[in-house]
Amino acid sequence: MLTHDRKAHLLSLLAATGSVVAKDVSRDLGLSEDTIRRDLRELARDGLLKRVHGGAVPLAAANAPFPSRVAIASPEKVAIGKRAARMVEPGQVVFVDGGTTALQLVRHLAPRLAATVITHSPNVAMALLEHEGLTIEIVGGRLFRHSVVTTGAATLAWLDRYRPDICFIGATGVHTAEGITTGDSEEAEVKRAVIAKSGSAIVLASPEKLGAVSSFAVARLADIDGLVVSKETHAKAQKEFDPTGCEIYSGD
Numbered sequence: 001m002l003t004h005d006r007k008a009h010l011l012s013l014l015a016a017t018g019s020v021v022a023k024d025v026s027r028d029l030g031l032s033e034d035t036i037r038r039d040l041r042e043l044a045r046d047g048l049l050k051r052v053h054g055g056a057v058p059l060a061a062a063n064a065p066f067p068s069r070v071a072i073a074s075p076e077k078v079a080i081g082k083r084a085a086r087m088v089e090p091g092q093v094v095f096v097d098g099g100t101t102a103l104q105l106v107r108h109l110a111p112r113l114a115a116t117v118i119t120h121s122p123n124v125a126m127a128l129l130e131h132e133g134l135t136i137e138i139v140g141g142r143l144f145r146h147s148v149v150t151t152g153a154a155t156l157a158w159l160d161r162y163r164p165d166i167c168f169i170g171a172t173g174v175h176t177a178e179g180i181t182t183g184d185s186e187e188a189e190v191k192r193a194v195i196a197k198s199g200s201a202i203v204l205a206s207p208e209k210l211g212a213v214s215s216f217a218v219a220r221l222a223d224i225d226g227l228v229v230s231k232e233t234h235a236k237a238q239k240e241f242d243p244t245g246c247e248i249y250s251g252d
Contacts, residue, residue, distance in 0.1 A: 001029060006039050014049055014058060018211040019177075021055040050213045057175060057213045074100075076206050076230035079251030081105040084168055084204060084228045087249075090114050092165040095194050096124050098149035099170035101204040103127055109134075118162055120150040120190060137162070144187065151186035159193050167198035169224075173212040174205045176240050179221050181214040188216035200225045202249075207233050210240075221246055 001009075006029070014020050022040060026033040040056045043049050049056040081104025088094055088109060096102050098121030106117070106127045113133055119125055120139035128136050141155030169191050173181040180203055182188050195201045201219070205227045221244035229237045234250040241248060 001031070003039065006031075006035070007043055010036070010039055010043065010056070011048060014056060019055060019057050020049075023054065025055075050215075052178060052213065057178065058211055076232065076251065077101045078104050078108075079230055080204055080206060080228050082108045082252045083249055084202065085109045087166065087202065087228075088113065088115060089165075092116070093118065093162070095119065095162070095164040095167035095198060097121070097168060097170045097191065097194070097204075098124060098147050099204070101206055102168060102170055105168055105204065118164060120155055120159075121148060123148050144184065146184065147187060149187065149190070151184070151190055155190055156193055159190065159197065162197060164194070164198040166200040166202065167194045169195060169201060169203050169218070171203055171205065171209055171218060172214040174203060174209045174221075174227065174241075175211060175213050176221070176244065178213045178217070180218040180224060182216055182218055183214045185216045188218050191218045195219050195223060202226045202228060205229050205237070210237060 010020055022033050022036045026036045040051055044051045049058060077100055080101055084105045085108040090113060093116045095118045096106060102124055106124050109131060113131065116135040116137060117128060118137040118139060120141065125136055125138050128134055139150055139155055139158045141150030141158065142152040144151045171180045172183050182191065201224050203224050207230055210233055221241065224246050226247040226249055227237060227241060228249045228251060230251045234248065238248045
């Protein structure tokens with residue numbers, strides 16, 4: 001089998017099953033495992049998949065810059081944001097992560113909601129200005145332009161003051177084996193810190209995040225209380241993620 005054909009087969013298998021195990025493919029094709037691993041390395045170098053131990057998984061599309069992410073699966077993100085907004089109860093202290101789906105959450109909070117919202121996203125804070133019943137706490141630190149959120153040691157120190165009732169976390173990958181991942185190490189640190197301090201942790205997972213993996217681990221699925229997914233992916237997400245103990249919520 002030619003190199004081009006092998007790589008096409010690997011990408012087709014990845015799209016169909018959500019993962020590639022080098023040992024299994026080498027056995028099925030009658031080729032050496034080293035050959036398959038080399039093909040996977042080259043495909044990863046070309047940005048077509050994400051290498052993991054023993055094989056590969058889909059690369060998270062949400063690693064793109066913030067302005068271009070606004071257009072990714074936007075109807076699904078609106079639906080997920082609406083569903084997540086209904087989970088916020090009066091009087092709660094809520095942490096809202098940065099990201100395009102988080103913006104949809106705050107845009108759909110009940111107009112007369114009285115609660116406290118903590119965020120390290122200037123965009124999220126600005127979107128809440130018209131909600132007069134909300135107390136808005138902005139977490140300081142170094143601005144990470146890619147995601148338009150604050151990160152770094154100052155942000156982590158600031159977050160140590162809070163104990164949110166519930167947090168809503170964004171991610172670039174949600175995978176049954178690899179857990180919750182994101183594309184920047186300092187963003188991952190902030191997300192981990194918030195999850196550890198919150199009474200309940202909910203991940204906002206638009207369709208392109210499911211089954212994808214980025215380079216930096218945020219949390220195991222066992223550490224997450226729920227996933228909010230789109231209506232179109234709800235059945236699939238239930239089948240894949242229910243065994244992990246996460247509750248699966250369907251977008252509107």
